[in-house]
Amino acid sequence: MKVIRPNCRVQFTAEDIDFILEVLGPRAGNNQTLVRLLADEEARDLLLDDEALYRAVLERPHCLRVSTHFYFYLLVRHVLRRAQVLDRGVADYVAEILAEFSRAERMRYVARGQSQPLDYFVDLLAALHKADEFTAFYLRAHIGDYSLFLAGVFPEHIRHRAAQRGAPDLRYYEQLGRSNYRAARDHRLASRYELADIFDVLSERFQTTRLALNDLGERLLLLGETDAAAAKLRPPSPELGI
Numbered sequence: 001m002k003v004i005r006p007n008c009r010v011q012f013t014a015e016d017i018d019f020i021l022e023v024l025g026p027r028a029g030n031n032q033t034l035v036r037l038l039a040d041e042e043a044r045d046l047l048l049d050d051e052a053l054y055r056a057v058l059e060r061p062h063c064l065r066v067s068t069h070f071y072f073y074l075l076v077r078h079v080l081r082r083a084q085v086l087d088r089g090v091a092d093y094v095a096e097i098l099a100e101f102s103r104a105e106r107m108r109y110v111a112r113g114q115s116q117p118l119d120y121f122v123d124l125l126a127a128l129h130k131a132d133e134f135t136a137f138y139l140r141a142h143i144g145d146y147s148l149f150l151a152g153v154f155p156e157h158i159r160h161r162a163a164q165r166g167a168p169d170l171r172y173y174e175q176l177g178r179s180n181y182r183a184a185r186d187h188r189l190a191s192r193y194e195l196a197d198i199f200d201v202l203s204e205r206f207q208t209t210r211l212a213l214n215d216l217g218e219r220l221l222l223l224g225e226t227d228a229a230a231a232k233l234r235p236p237s238p239e240l241g242i
Contacts, residue, residue, distance in 0.1 A: 003141050003193055004100055006092035008069040009044060016070040023056045045088055054078045058219065072098040075216055083212040085205055093198045094148070094209065101149045109142045121176065140184040144202065147177030152213025178206040
């Protein structure tokens, strides 16, 4: 079992550093200076908030050579700041959700001791009723993450299914995500993983975060989703997660 951690800002690559140097030029110094700045948490976070980096990511969709962690962090941090969700740890965590779930297999939850993944919320919730204390934490974190991912990235997909097939609507995903983040927040493992504060924000501001991701999705759609990282975020199969 694996819980997502806010690790985007410590997984940048040499290509990410080259991109920052190209965009910011003399302000970022040389390669060695930039590496030292990125190693300093406060300096790194101020550097990554530079509006020029965000604009460059949006304006150069055809020639970007950056990691998914760098790409999603810059975009998520920007839309969450606009939504007044200012905690960088929350932005990092949500960006990590996008980076992780851009791999289809990561959306599937595999419980300890089980070989078959749980793809559907009904199965995840059923497993939750039978889970021990520790397994319940991982399940709740995954349900919260998956609810935010689907409602944040694919709202039109959910609306269409709700209208055409009577499937759960966005309010269902919001309630599911909010309640499971809240329960995960109160678990002792949340403190061990240093996730309690992040889960607290996501439980209280789930809708705000979801709407910010909707805004991000619309921006990517306007760009034609030509970037390789964004292109990985395709709608799941029609039945997945329902």
